[in-house]
Amino acid sequence: MSDDYDVVVVGAGPAGYPAAIRAGQNKLKVACVDEWQNTDGSYAFGGTCLNAGCIPSKALLESSELFQRAKDEFATHGIKVGEVTLDLGAMQKRRASVVKTMTNGINALFKANGVVGIQGHGKLLPGNKVLVKAADGTEKTLEAKNVILASGSTPIRLRSVPHDGKFIVDSWNALEFDTVPKRLGVIGAGVIGLELGSVWRRLGSDVVVLEALEQFLPMVDQTIAKEAQRHFKRQGLDIKLGAKVLSAAVSGNAVDVTYSDAQGEHSLQVDKLVVAVGRRPFTEGLLAEGTGVQLDERGFIKVDEHCGTSVPNVWAIGDVVRGPMLAHKGKEEGVMVADLIAGHYGEVNYKVIPSVIYTQPEIAWVGQTEEQVKASGRPYKTGSFPFAASGRARAMEAGAGMAKIVSAKDDDEVLGIHVIGPMAGELIAEAVLAMEYSASTEDIQRTIHAHPTLSEAIHEAALAVDKKAIDSINR
Ligand code: FAD
Ligand code: AMP
Numbered sequence: 001m002s003d004d005y006d007v008v009v010v011g012a013g014p015a016g017y018p019a020a021i022r023a024g025q026n027k028l029k030v031a032c033v034d035e036w037q038n039t040d041g042s043y044a045f046g047g048t049c050l051n052a053g054c055i056p057s058k059a060l061l062e063s064s065e066l067f068q069r070a071k072d073e074f075a076t077h078g079i080k081v082g083e084v085t086l087d088l089g090a091m092q093k094r095r096a097s098v099v100k101t102m103t104n105g106i107n108a109l110f111k112a113n114g115v116v117g118i119q120g121h122g123k124l125l126p127g128n129k130v131l132v133k134a135a136d137g138t139e140k141t142l143e144a145k146n147v148i149l150a151s152g153s154t155p156i157r158l159r160s161v162p163h164d165g166k167f168i169v170d171s172w173n174a175l176e177f178d179t180v181p182k183r184l185g186v187i188g189a190g191v192i193g194l195e196l197g198s199v200w201r202r203l204g205s206d207v208v209v210l211e212a213l214e215q216f217l218p219m220v221d222q223t224i225a226k227e228a229q230r231h232f233k234r235q236g237l238d239i240k241l242g243a244k245v246l247s248a249a250v251s252g253n254a255v256d257v258t259y260s261d262a263q264g265e266h267s268l269q270v271d272k273l274v275v276a277v278g279r280r281p282f283t284e285g286l287l288a289e290g291t292g293v294q295l296d297e298r299g300f301i302k303v304d305e306h307c308g309t310s311v312p313n314v315w316a317i318g319d320v321v322r323g324p325m326l327a328h329k330g331k332e333e334g335v336m337v338a339d340l341i342a343g344h345y346g347e348v349n350y351k352v353i354p355s356v357i358y359t360q361p362e363i364a365w366v367g368q369t370e371e372q373v374k375a376s377g378r379p380y381k382t383g384s385f386p387f388a389a390s391g392r393a394r395a396m397e398a399g400a401g402m403a404k405i406v407s408a409k410d411d412d413e414v415l416g417i418h419v420i421g422p423m424a425g426e427l428i429a430e431a432v433l434a435m436e437y438s439a440s441t442e443d444i445q446r447t448i449h450a451h452p453t454l455s456e457a458i459h460e461a462a463l464a465v466d467k468k469a470i471d472s473i474n475r
Helices: 016-025 047-052 054-072 088-112 191-202 222-234 327-341 370-376 391-395 424-436 441-445 456-465
Strands: 004-010 030-034 115-125 129-134 139-149 153-155 183-187 206-210 238-240 244-251 254-261 264-270 272-275 279-281 314-316 355-357 362-367 380-386 402-408 414-421
Touching: 004 016, 004 115, 004 327, 016 030, 016 088, 016 115, 016 327, 047 054, 047 088, 054 088, 054 191, 088 115, 115 139, 139 327, 183 191, 183 254, 183 264, 191 206, 191 272, 191 355, 222 238, 222 362, 222 370, 222 402, 222 414, 254 272, 355 424, 362 424, 370 380, 370 402, 370 414, 380 456, 402 441, 402 456, 414 424, 414 441, 414 456, 424 456, 441 456
Parallel strands: 004 030, 004 139, 030 115, 139 314, 183 206, 183 272, 206 238
Antiparallel strands: 115 129, 129 139, 153 279, 244 254, 254 264, 355 362, 362 414, 380 402, 402 414
């Protein structure tokens, strides 16, 4: 096969591989280059999300939740089991096997859609060429009518907290611990810090989360954030707000951490310390001199609303460009760009991107928080419904949390839907669809929801917006 392509994608994470697949579906000649290498030296497509992010974290969240429920909840259901014990080796083996199944799936999808998958490093050269250094060391230059850069992101490291991969670790290392740390420190109470803290707490660690900000989950509707904070506290997650980590150093088999808060300086000793203070765009070794591709002041590749860079026919998508660092956001950008290249219609509705935190209870939202709507000055109304009043949630022994809707007072448009509770990440799909179709609150009120289901909480929250809830008292 010649080395001329219609499209070369650099990066096969959840942004890059869907772009390549859609390009193949659009009958374009496409190659996708990816350099991801696992800790055992194997190469795999799928990027951070499949190998070290979304998928392994959800595998462990599921296993650890089952472990904790078997210990604490089965008796409530009248199920007697013997002593519940942990086989972390088996749990980690399952996690690895879930990941492998998913990453192998990409090879099959590439084949079925005519995508040439190349394992190796890609570097954009001037003139829309990509220099590929393959895993076996061979080099070749691919000519491309279009290049899509999807090189993703990498964890932010703190200079005063030197990473060693063993005691002071990042989120990837923290997914692969082979023993349960007795004392676990987590820096950052963001999505990743809370998910990892939850996994290891359920498996038995004493977890302290140090968060520099005074406010808990500032991006989340504060009614929901406050409810979440209560539950996490009850679960034994020690979340210290306003606690800025100053330094950490390995000492023997432990880590000494210092942090400051309003009361002054403190020290803390843990067995492992996870740094989860966010991620930064990854562009190391991606752009040769003179390509003309511009980065912004934070290192993201500059793009327009259609993900075009400053160079014609060079596009960039996913975590390496502005916007939320979420797999599904990158996927939609990849599909949009591959469609635009083929001359089709393509657009991403950045106003309607769902977010999910896979803790227990789960947290999910789409659109604006009440605080954001208030700040915008638009008159609004809200309604909420507690899962405690949901028959299905009660039957599941999962009555914690609520669904909340924020709507415009003037034309009844739904502005934001916020859920904390069982399967919130699944329930939010209805909210996303409603907002994608610019639903009014009345549209949701008039939509029949099956009984008894968790989704009735969204229906009842919509009714509550106009004080018409049936299954809870309207306030
Ligand atoms: P990446 O997934 O980072 O993929 C980029 C790929 O490009 C990598 O394989 C990289 O090796 C490769 N690459 C980079 N440079 C080159 C080069 N020059 N040549 C060849 N290859 C290159 N998001 C969610 O939506 N839901 C979740 O539940 C979720 N959970 C997460 C949990 C954790 C612990 C972490 C760390 C992240 C999580 N995320 C989640 C975020 C999600 O993983 C990212 O938003 C997503 O992976 C970004 O996709 P991407 O394709 O832009 O980049
Ligand atoms: P996210 O960007 O959602 O992954 O969250 C990362 C969190 O880490 C943010 O809430 C930051 O405030 C927090 N953070 C960053 N640096 C520090 C630090 N030195 N000490 C404690 N928390 C920090």
